[in-house]
Amino acid sequence: MCYRSCKARAALALLVVCLSCHDPLFKVVPTPRNHIGTWHLVGSDTLSIAIDQHSRSTTYMLNDFFKLGDSSFLAVVHQQMNTLNIYNLTSKKLSKRIVFSKDGPNGIGSLFVAHFINYDSILVRGKDDHKLYLMDSAGLVKRTLDLRFEGMDRIRELYFTPNGKPLLMGSRLFGVLLPSVSVDENRHRLTDLPFYTYDLLGNAGRKLVRAVQFPKFFRQDGTRWACISWEPTFCDFKGKIAYGFPALDSIYVYDLNTQKVVAHGVPSVEGFVPVEASTAEWHDGMTVKLAKSAYLNYLLRYDPYQDVFYRFVFLPLEEDLNYTDFYRAMADKPVVVQIIDAKDFSVKGETRLKSKQFYFQDTFVGDDGLYISNNHPARKDRNEDFISYTHFKISK
Secondary structure (H helix, E strand, O other): OOOOOHHHHHHHHOOEEOOOOOOOOOOOOOOOOOOOOOEEEEEEEEEEEEOOOOOOOOOOOOOEEEEEOOEEEEEEEEHHHOEEEEEEOOOOEEEEEEEOOOOOOOOOOOOOEEEEEEOOEEEEEOOOOOEEEEEOOOOOEEEEEEOOOOHHHHHOOEOOEOOEOOEEEOOEEEEEEOOOEEEEOOEEEOOOOOEEEEEOOOOOOEEEOOOOOOOHHHOOOOOEEOHHHHOOEEEEEOOEEEEEOOOOOEEEEEEOOOOEEEEEEOOOOOOOOOOOOEOOOOOHHHHHHHHHHOOEEEEEEEEOOOOEEEEEEEOOOOOOOOOOOHHHHHHOOOEEEEEEEOOOOOEEEEEEEOOOOOEEEEEEEEOOEEEEEOOOOOOOOOOOOEEEEEEEEEEO
């Protein structure tokens, strides 16, 4: 999960320090593991699609699954190529390649992320740190969305991570900005979590969602956090936003209509220990060490067909290897996928997946189950001529 934009992101957000909260230091007690169910995931078959020389066998940005008629499709971002590939999962062929220009009247610079809504509406983030583009399948810019705020918030940039990307819910865009106001080059203030909305139809324009805040755990006086502890993972949940933090086991639900947030304590895996803050300055070596040793509730996905969440809990590495990049360490960690009932947030079951077998960021929820890339770089049977996913179904 380490890629071209990681170092840039890490330089902006690796060191975070809370200066505004005066609560005494405290530790979060993990939610008790009561009534864990016996459901589990079963790998039923493999989905493989041949690719050409202009495509990659993996991606680290979340994919978009959609249906048209009787066919199912998958939209996959390829940053290096500045393209969005649309694969027909029914025919197992490339259906369309959308190329985004770097220069000219429809130029976006280098592609960071794309959210496929339909062929006439694709949200794209390019080189500009404060703009999103609403584009069509011809690669034409239909609308430019300016997300630069005023006052102290003007320096906040669009913030994208491998565990979350902008959502369009109705006519409202939803995403995350850089959650720190720089004090100097080595210190950042972790005070609020600037989720934003952008009204595409009305006159409200852009605004920050003040109801969504970092939990008090992150806002303790004098504490510092590595970004992989707090990067929020979020998804569309029945017209609401469900989100969580890698260092905590709760799942939060934000209702866009009532503007209220409800927290649900959801027990993590056996042995889960919340990541502790540092009182010293974070540096790359400390973050790599944390990525190797920590339990992280890193990825949350909602399955509307089964009405469950899948939470990917990254476990400590089984081998103490040397890594120069913390996302490479993350990619090699074993993972437990928790199946969480979306009605009462109970854990219906858990499935542990071996390390270095699956590429956990390259995943999507289909109408018939969960798909996880089996193209991990360490696999001896990896075939770079195909995108390839193991199809998991829930066994009750």
